[in-house]
Amino acid sequence: MAEGTAVKGAGILPSQAIRALIESGEIGSPHPGLTEQVQPASLDLRLGPLAYRVRASFLPGPGRKVAERIDELAMHEIDLRRGAVLETGCVYIVPLQERLALNGRIAGMANPKSSTGRLNVFTRLIVDEAGAFDMVPAGYQGPLYAEIAPNAFPILVREGARLNQLRLRRGSPNVGDRALEKLHEEVGLLGDEAAAQIRRGLVFTVDLQATEGAPVGYRAKSHTGVIDLDRIGHYDPRDFWEALPGSRRGDLVLDPDEFYILASRESVRIPPAYAAEMIPYDTQIGEFRVHYAGFFDPGFGWKAERAGTRAVLEVRSHEVPFVLEHGQAVGRLVYERLAAEPDQLYGAGIGSSYHSQGLTLSKHFRSWNGA
Known part of the structure; x- marks a missing residue:
């Protein structure tokens, strides 16, 4: 075999x-x-x-x-x-x-x-x-x-x-909190951040603080045209998305059944011998779902300068409007061990699309400024 x-x-x-x-x-x-x-x-x-x-x-x-x-x-x-x-x-x-x-x-x-x-x-x-x-x-x-x-x-x-x-x-690859704390002390799991909240995984929060007029997120428009999945960097995002400016209070009201793209406040680092999965922080904190694609490959955000890469949050609200606040915990990263380090890591070397992302839409769209 x-x-x-x-x-x-x-x-x-x-x-x-x-x-x-x-x-x-x-x-x-x-x-x-x-x-x-x-x-x-x-x-x-x-x-x-x-x-x-x-x-x-x-x-x-x-x-x-x-x-x-x-x-x-x-x-x-x-x-x-x-x-x-x-x-x-x-x-x-x-x-x-x-x-x-x-x-x-x-x-x-x-x-x-x-x-x-x-x-x-x-x-x-x-x-x-x-x-x-x-x-x-x-x-x-x-x-x-x-x-x-x-x-x-x-x-x-x-x-x-x-x-x-x-x-x-x-077998079972999950990494418990004590092992995760030790791993953070050794290599740093949150870029340059000194502290990490570790409770049944690595807690991450939402970034709703606008800087220099940049949007804090995007909301999908209704009744749009078709997106051809083979067309990369093709579509004008304004035809499909509404940019969301930051508020003075640093909050955002999620409307029921609307879809949002937001970003984590923390920068994430996945060591070469680990992978991670994004899961909801707590189903009781609000009527919204964070993430549809929640897997982080080995090497995501793994840079020599320890800068890390922010996680993009795919958010959908349910049932009632919900106020999301800057710095609110919205999810956890559950780390898993690999059986061995892979012979290739996530990043520019293998053409990974989101290795240096910030608040980033899917690869099918041009940047918001048209580049």
Whole structure:
């Protein structure tokens, strides 16, 4: 088995271990280019040639295949080979190009890619017999499917588009608070900040303090045009977003069911032998959700000058208006160990889109000043 010649031990599998699984056939695809999808601690997943508009989201449940549920719930079939528009307010299921034949020690977890989340495209992984989204049980053998629900803008997608990514792990990689405190003392997890709030992970807060007239965030407009996911740096952000100026009080009222792009006050650093996942701070602090794409690769913000990189927050309010204040805790970074340091790190060297980001929209938009 390739696992025996690659990385051993517990943790998130790094890039070289993912390639070994591809070589062994535990990750497979009838389409070429599988190794080109490998990221420092994850694998990009590609859409297949067909999508199915379904009446409702679903989980197959024990003993049932996703394909069976598609047959029951599909309204029509969509050909993605030449590209097709996925409309807001609709749910689609797309069989992916990859499939798995994992050994019994390796499990997986998926999440949307950063650009997917910043467009408010709700994307989740489904596998056969699943009782939960985005989870791949240890030893899973079978196909993979993406559930896609555009919430802000209609999107034009084609076969091969990469909307979500898969992490593979062996054992339990979570880092407890004591170990996280020690890691912060040794390497610094928050750029130049001296102190860190560590409570069930690294707490981060929202930045709503405007500087020199710059916006504190962006709010998605309604009834916009289509965004072609293959067009990078193409769209004028003013056609899709409203810039939000800072207030004298340093707060922002979140309107129900509106989508916002904000930024963390802290600068984040992910050491080479670790990855992190952004999760809600506390479901009781307010009626809003922070993050759709919450995975931070090894090397994110990892710079010699310890400057770090701010996290972009994808925020959606629910039910009632909610006042968000500058410096309010909105999430936690839960750090996870890798089984070994990856042979490539997140950053400019591998063409990572957001390695030096501030308050940044998805890569499909030009900068606000038109550059």
